[in-house]
Amino acid sequence: MKSFKRLLSLAAIVCIGLTACQKEFTIEEDPGTNPPATLSSDYLSKFYYIDSTAGVKDTFRIVSYEYDAQKRVVQIVDSGDIGPAFSLLPERSYQYSYNGSDTIPFKSLYQKYSWPPSGVVAVDSQTIFHFYDAQLNRVKDSVSDFSANASNIWYTRLYTYTATSITEVTTFPGSTPDTTVTRVDARGNIILGESDPDGLFTYEFDNNPSPFARLSNFKALRLTVDAEAAGYFYQLKNTNNFTKNTDFSPSQSLFEIWDLTGDYNYRTDGYPARIKDEYAPGQFEIIEFKYILL
Numbered sequence: 001m002k003s004f005k006r007l008l009s010l011a012a013i014v015c016i017g018l019t020a021c022q023k024e025f026t027i028e029e030d031p032g033t034n035p036p037a038t039l040s041s042d043y044l045s046k047f048y049y050i051d052s053t054a055g056v057k058d059t060f061r062i063v064s065y066e067y068d069a070q071k072r073v074v075q076i077v078d079s080g081d082i083g084p085a086f087s088l089l090p091e092r093s094y095q096y097s098y099n100g101s102d103t104i105p106f107k108s109l110y111q112k113y114s115w116p117p118s119g120v121v122a123v124d125s126q127t128i129f130h131f132y133d134a135q136l137n138r139v140k141d142s143v144s145d146f147s148a149n150a151s152n153i154w155y156t157r158l159y160t161y162t163a164t165s166i167t168e169v170t171t172f173p174g175s176t177p178d179t180t181v182t183r184v185d186a187r188g189n190i191i192l193g194e195s196d197p198d199g200l201f202t203y204e205f206d207n208n209p210s211p212f213a214r215l216s217n218f219k220a221l222r223l224t225v226d227a228e229a230a231g232y233f234y235q236l237k238n239t240n241n242f243t244k245n246t247d248f249s250p251s252q253s254l255f256e257i258w259d260l261t262g263d264y265n266y267r268t269d270g271y272p273a274r275i276k277d278e279y280a281p282g283q284f285e286i287i288e289f290k291y292i293l294l
Helices: 016-021 229-235
Strands: 042-053 056-067 073-080 089-097 107-114 121-132 138-146 152-161 165-171 178-184 190-195 199-209 240-249 254-259 264-266 272-280 283-293
Touching (some): 199 264, 229 240
Antiparallel strands (some): 042 056, 107 121, 121 138, 165 178, 190 199, 272 283
């Protein structure tokens, strides 16, 4: 079984102010201590990744959400244990901008950070302008991609929808458009994606609501999957919680399964309280969800 830790060797993130939480968070806390939930007033605050190996309890990643006065997501900070003595430092952030009182973002800013001796530096970034149709389906992204080598390129992604699929056409200047088809179920969950040359990614879901689907940035989340997608499941546009991810790539002799079937503990409103993945006797990893009232 693929563990959270192995998945997250691909990447990780958290708020600087949450650094002190690393060694103090207890995985034995009863998820029932979460405040009473109502779908109209409970919002995701953060979720912790906790590893237990040979009795050691250690928070190695935190993803934190920030909201404005209109209960709109304005920033997500994803932090990992990349600092001195495995302290938590931000690795990635996502910022969202809105026009006036709009409830869906027209622009997203993604930044990936490096931590040289002088402090934090944004080494890669993407500024994405989102366009929607009358039904509020995202039909176009206009992307400015900036990397640490000072290169900057603009490209577009166009989306079309059927009842069972999302087709994405990506066009870079001077190149042939690239087409990707992602399969979705009747609820809109991503169930199958492909990547070159022969990668195949499949997903299964529960019947409970995803805590990400009710947030203002939901319309701006990713519509396609790749090899890193499972590690960043909070950035995928799914309405339910994924329970199984399979990565299959014959050319790389890769076949991996992350199976969370039966590993969820839910709150009374159906939202996940925690996931516990026991990958060996006495060894497990947990994602613990925390909610706030806004």
